[in-house]
Amino acid sequence: MLSGPRSTPVGDFLEEITGTFRAEIVGAVVNGELRELTFPIDMDAKVTPVTMSDPDGSRIYRRSVTFLLAAAFEELYPELDLLVDHSLASGGLYCHLEDDRELSEEQIKKLEQRMRELVKQDLPFERRKVPLQEAVAYFQARKHLDKVKLMKYRLKDNLVLYRLGEYQDYHHGYMVPSTGYLKWFKLSLLGDGFALRFPRRHAPDELQPLPESTRLVETFRQYGNWLKRLGVESVGQLNDAITENRIAELILVSEALHEQKIAEIARKIVSRPEAVRIVLIAGPSSSGKTTFSKRLTVQLLAQGISPFPIELDNYFVDRENTPKDAHGQYDFESLGAVNTRLLAEQLSALIEGQEVQLPYYNFKEGRSEPGKVVSLTKDQLIILEGIHGLNPNLIPTIPVEKTFRLYVSALTQLNLDRHNRISTTDTRLLRRTVRDARERGYSAFQTIQRWESVRRGEKNHIFPYQDQADEMFNSALVYEVAALKPLAEPLLRQTPHGTPEYVEAKRLLAFLEWFSPLNTDLVPDNSILREFIGGSILKEFTLWKNGDND
Template sequence: MNDKSDFQFIEQLSENIEISLPDGRFITGKRGATLEEFLSPLDGWEGSQIVGAVVDGILKELTAPLSKACGVQPVNMSTSDGSKIYRRSLTFLLETAFDDLFPEYFLAIDHSVPSGGYFCSILGRQPLSKEEIRKLELRMKKLVEEDLIITKERVTLEEARAYFEEKGYADKLRLLKYRKKPYLVLYQLENHKDYHHGYMVPSTRYLNVFKLHPRGEGFILQYPRRATPNQLFPMPRYSKLLEIFKQYGSWLKSLDIDSVGALNNAIEHKSIREVILVSEALQEQQISQIASRIARKNGQIRVVQISGPTSSGKTTFSKRLAVQLITYGIVPFALEMDDYFVDREKTPKDENGNYDFESFKALDADLMEFHIQEMMKGKEVTLPHYNFKTGLREVGKTVRLNENQIVVIEGIHGLNPNLFQQIPRKNTFRIYTSCLTQLNLDYYNRISTTDTRMLRRIVRDAQTRGYSPQRTIDLWDSVRRGERDNIFPYQENADEIFNSALVYELSALKPYVEPLLRQIPFGTYEYLEAKRLLAFLDWFLPIDSNMIPDNSILREFIGNSFFTDFHLWNENRSD
């Protein structure tokens, strides 16, 4: 036991404090120094640049001062929070450089592209020429070389409104109309100020990995991916995906909703019901057009393959597509890809020794292709049924297709080119579905399509699978890795891309997901994500879910979907 004299009062705090790192090391430094200064002895963290830190369970910017001993988890660019900090700061850098060169025009960050970048467009003039884009990139690099400080200040809403009104930022003025907090944080780079939803790096020298690519009627700001935070790779064209985003943008214009502020206006002025109806009608029109394209093949299409990332609404989409196909006299037969899993003991394992159920080799693709070929010939086929409890494939139903029937198969590998190599390409039709939202907070603060899907999944997992929101968030990175490896590389193989995003959906999800996010305990990584998502949702006014049609894709996540018990009857089926 320590002697009582070992402890005594002091007149003032010691000059230095210590911070502890996750690897067991300690750093000592002057009390009141910033995180950036404390972490300066580190040459990055786990192979990547440090752009923030978690201090005693709370995410902080590198400019945050430390006044007491604490535990510090460096946040680098290969983490979810770190990548967001970098991309947000890079957007601010682009915005500043654009304002320097083209002060009379407005830049808009329209949407993301899968290979790591933002598609940007110019408002009020023709697209930038290749030479102008080159000058913009050079201006950004010059700002990086100068290592300019990025500062921030908290201002009253009145001060923020006055500044945005002077700059002509109508989108931000609409957004601030519904802000509940009496203040706003503005970041500043040189003479340029703006609001950005989230933290920034301390200075421009951190932003040294990027490139601008002319593309279509705009350009792409390319940033490094989390898996490769220190380098860029050649940018694919993604022509089909960009066209879908362009179509969605035209839908937003027809609805007169170009930002969250405009959506909130519709809710406040009681016109949201019309927005919902038109949004649903536009989506149904797209499904009808896909069914029409299949029907125009005059019976040539025998297999429809559907794929897309998690929480894209694939189940409801496939059933609504089935209804549309029936109107053309085509009866779909749903084949379950999961029934073709190999026995569990034959399932490949990942680098951690766990079963990799998302690997293409986890499927008996040869047997599935053989069965489809036999069904296309009108032969009777006994299908397998996978027992997830035993991990074994069992004998399933025996079926024979009619002449007017086609096989519809939906799953993670639906667009994989290794699937159905013996079936003629002219007999297949491939559909990629995803939630490709283009509604943003304002011109510079975009809404992540990934965040929208995660919110959908949190609500659905809680309602139908009994998963806690903490578990859903915990599994999210693993889910994303599976999408990156097995889905995104093949999306351009699709004959059609279906966008399941609904302009009003975050306002509809808000009353469901906010109570779930508040259940996540402090001190966990999932708490940091929940805090970020709650701050993001705070910009949205809620809407009553009773206004949402029972055949809406959104019903797949919030419940009471008409399609929950919807099945197509196959007269030639024998059990």
């Protein structure tokens, strides 16, 4: 029990227990609501500390260090425009200049040095709620037209601005109280821009090394170039397209860009010097892998190739042989849960033209049973979709040149404005919330409750192998959050107060407020988005099985 005078900031109470946590305390949940450490306690309250190891704490730290970067940047380089673009797998954000000019290594060092000076001074982030028109006038004077355009669609007549010295900005969400909290960061040159690096949740006081491969950055940048061609690089511009009835054209072009990329991947598969016999597809939850696989199949059929689908789930080992996690629970996401020996043997036999009896996994009984007897024709290739698709230990005995590995993820590039990015994880969670409610009868509470476990599986089994892919497909669509909004909002509002899931639902609802709603009737029936909102023409599409003898 902690006590003190009325109106004492919650952070002052928590200072007494700071040493009991491995990670820095950067926020708190007070009576079921996420709060900043400056929030005054005026009555008896139940308080849960939020650290940098928690999802909300990680976001608070990331948001605050981004604000610090923007403040130092404007002070040193007021004539340049900084864009905070997208996340990095190693922990950080990719940043660059709006006009594609590049900062020198010396300029980057100077910028980092100024940030560290501000941290050493432990200056407060002053929080002010101002009339919306005052905020608009401030951004207009600084020619931040993306922010001005975004504010045009704000439904509230006020806005919270944070100030550091002479610099002010809006940031979507809470901040730490002062610069002194921001001890862990580094700026590093990367590509045409630089990385703002900060800790990941599992190691909250360490910086992870930058990945050697820049393929994920290149995929993000390709999507950014798509957005430039579409003339929609921020949510304000998307809202303009919706309200001005230009959205149908935007949707058609967005979908055409997807189809163009899928067709390009199909051509690469077919044109390999040595015939590809197995296409492996992996990616995190709610990336649209199922619809992507079917659209890729259509493109391969158009190239004269007849794909044969194999479900990795049918190769689960019997339940009693399934590995267990640290909590003693069955770990179905471990590679050890898959009978990799049988999988490799049967794939080798199939591509040699032999007949095999595929397994069928009885999930109710938790055991493997005999399935269909099949064989392939000479020109058929296998499509294998699953969580371990890029893991080199899945089918180590099959020559790499006979495989084509694909990584699919919704790598959102559209941001609220130049300094407020949209998380790729948030987009996938919204997709999953809508799909789970429609197909599985799950509440938003249940989906959010499972999400942390899903994310842990992705971190362990998918993300480490994404650079093994021959190609990456970005399944994000510029208009999708606007289409998900009217479906997700009523689901999220039903999340019970006083639960951790409520805090997450409230955050997502605040995020969705920035988007104008889009009529889902405009979404094409073969769109990847249809996998989540329903009405997909591909739902009942089955791949041709010329070699199926059943």
